[in-house]
Amino acid sequence: MGGGYQMKTVRSKLLVLVSIPTFVVLAILVLYSTNLVRNIIYQERKLKQKHVVETAYSILEHFYRLAQQGMLTEQQAKDMAKEAIKTLRYEEVEYFWINDDRLPYPTMIMHPTNPALDGKVLDDPKYNCATLMETVSDGKVTKTDGKKNLFQAFVEVANADVNGGYVEYLWTKPLKGGGVTKELYPKLSFVKKFKPWGWIIGSGVYIDDIQQTFFSKMLTYLSITIPSFAVLVILMFFISSSISKPIRALAQRALEFGKGDLTVKFEAKGKDEVAQMAQALTQMADALRESMRTIDESSVQVNSSAQSLASTAEELSASSEELASQMEEVNRSAQNASASIQEVTSGIEEVAASAQNVSKAA
Known part of the structure; x- marks a missing residue:
């Protein structure tokens, strides 16, 4: 017996040879497309965060210039900048915060939705949730163990690149009726350092919807791919049948011909x-x-x-x-002749003996 299953028909071989590579290609295309969509959305989200933070950053630059021009004192410029940024919103609920650049743990300068944090050192263990840091200029990504202090990561990535950087972390979501969720959700922040005042300004958005979009797109693509693959398999079934049917007919006739039916x-x-x-x-x-x-x-x-x-x-x-009969007759004649010769010879011998006797008597 053979070591494994062997396909015996041309049709089955054609179906396998076409359907399996097609399925693999379609699966790769679906995964590639959905991952591409996810990456595009992620990159767009990053770019958007960078732009909105840079917009708020320009407010700091504006009040700093006023202080440099002597129109405001530095403290007045800082206070007015904080108030202006505190009121900024985008997408209705998203906001900006400011912390300083001290290490190992920075201090909150201004938080618009939780003013109780203002002036506090941000060393609470609940902030140990940063998972990734990325600088803008060179795109260098540094992954953490997920227990790095969030605001410490903001300072480090902002100090590493004057153009700012990204930090990913896990954070609770606010509930509509008040309070926050127990579950943690991935969040992305962009931060940039305003060096003259030693401030880090940033803003973050939740990115769990990107994963949801990924699965939604995958389901959409699968809803198109699976029926298309089924139609292709059916089409290949008919095509392979149209190829294998005349081959089987020829094989059957060849078998009959081999058995001796030369009229096939x-x-x-x-x-x-x-x-x-x-x-x-x-x-x-x-x-x-x-x-x-x-x-x-x-x-x-x-x-x-x-x-x-x-x-x-x-x-x-x-x-x-x-001829054999004639030879037998000749043989008999020869035998008779031989007998006659023997008789003659015997008579001669007798005559010779008589002659000798007569000679002796004389």
């Missing part, structure tokens, strides 16, 4: 390889029939020659018998 005809429509195979089998069958006809004629001639040889052999046999 090999026929196939079209000009494809199957038709060419039928034509070749027809030529072979015609040649074999011609050979059989020649053999049949030769056998008739051989039979006639054999009968002629048999007749000649009978005639030779009769002649041989007659």
Whole structure:
């Protein structure tokens, strides 16, 4: 027995050879497309965060210039900048915060939705949730163990790149009726350092919807791909049947022909390889029939020659018998002659003996 399953029909081989690679290609395309969509959304979200923070950053630059021009004191400029940024909103609920650049743990300068944090050192263990840091200029990504202080990560990435950087972390979501969720959700923030005052300004958005969009797009693509693949399989079934059916018919006729039925005809429509195979089998069958006809004629001639040889052999046999009879007659005559010679010889010997006796007597 064989070591494994072997496909016996052309149709099954065609279905497997076409459907499996097609399925693999479609699966790769679906995964690639959905991942591409997710990456595009993620990059767009990053770029948007960068732009909104840079907009708020320009407010700091504005009040700083007023202080440099002597129109405001530095403290007045800082206070007015904080108030202006505190009121900023985008997408209705998103906001900006400001912390300083002290390490190991910075201090909150201004938080618009939780003013109780203002002036506090941000070293609470609940902030140990940063998972990734990325600088803007070189795109360098640094992954953490998920327990790095969030605001410490803001300072480090902002100090590493004057153009700012991104920090990913896990955070609770606010509930509509008040309070926050127990579950943690991925969030992305962009931060940039305003060096003259040593401030880090940033803003963040939740990015769990990107994963939801990824699965939604995957379901959409699968809802298109699976029916398309099913239609393709059905189409390949009919195509493979149209190919294998005439091949099976030729195989059956060849089997009958091999069993001795020389009247079988090999026929196939079209000009494809199957038709060419039928034509070749027809030529072979015609040649074999011609050979059989020649053999049949030769056998008739051989039979006639054999009968002629048999007749000649009978005639030779009769002649041989007659010759043998004549030889026996000659043999008998020779034997009679030999007996006569012996009698003559005996008479001569007697005469010679009588002559010797007569001589002795004289």
